[in-house]
Amino acid sequence: MKTSIKTFAAAIAMSALVAGPASAMISKDELNSDILSAIGSGSNVTVSVIGDTVTLQGYFADAVARNSALQAALNAEGVEQVINHAVQSN
Numbered sequence: 001m002k003t004s005i006k007t008f009a010a011a012i013a014m015s016a017l018v019a020g021p022a023s024a025m026i027s028k029d030e031l032n033s034d035i036l037s038a039i040g041s042g043s044n045v046t047v048s049v050i051g052d053t054v055t056l057q058g059y060f061a062d063a064v065a066r067n068s069a070l071q072a073a074l075n076a077e078g079v080e081q082v083i084n085h086a087v088q089s090n
Contacts, residue, residue, distance in 0.1 A: 026077050038072035039065050045086050047073075052080035059089040 026034070028049045035047045035054065043065045045058035054073040060066040066088050073082040 031073075031076050031079070034076065035069055035072045038068040040068070043069075045069065052078055053083060054079055054081070055083040056086040058086045060086055061089060063088055 031049050031054070032047045035056075036045070039045050039060070043059060043061045045056055045060060045065075047069075048055040048057070054076070056069055056073065060069065066084075066086070069086075070082060070084060073079055
C-alpha cells in the first residue's frame with residue numbers, strides 16, 4: 001500500500017512539473033521542492049540545482065523513490081542534465 005501511495009504522489013509531482021506552458025521556466029527553489037516531493041519521506045537525498053544541471057546526493061529509500069526523483073528532474077523545464085550521486089539503501 002505504501003508503494004502505491006508513493007507512486008501516486010510521484011505521478012502527481014511529475015505532472016505538475018510538465019503541465020505548465022513550455023515558455024514558463026521553473027525556479028531553482030521550485031524545482032528543488034518538486035523533486036524532493038517526488039522522492040517522498042524515507043529518503044535522505046539532497047537536491048542541488050546549478051544552471052541547467054540537477055545533482056542528487058544521499059540515499060534513496062527504494063527504487064520507486066529513486067526513479068521518481070530521476071524522472072522529476074529529467075522532465076523539469078530547463079533541465080539538461082541530471083547527475084545522480086545518490087544510492088538506493090534497500
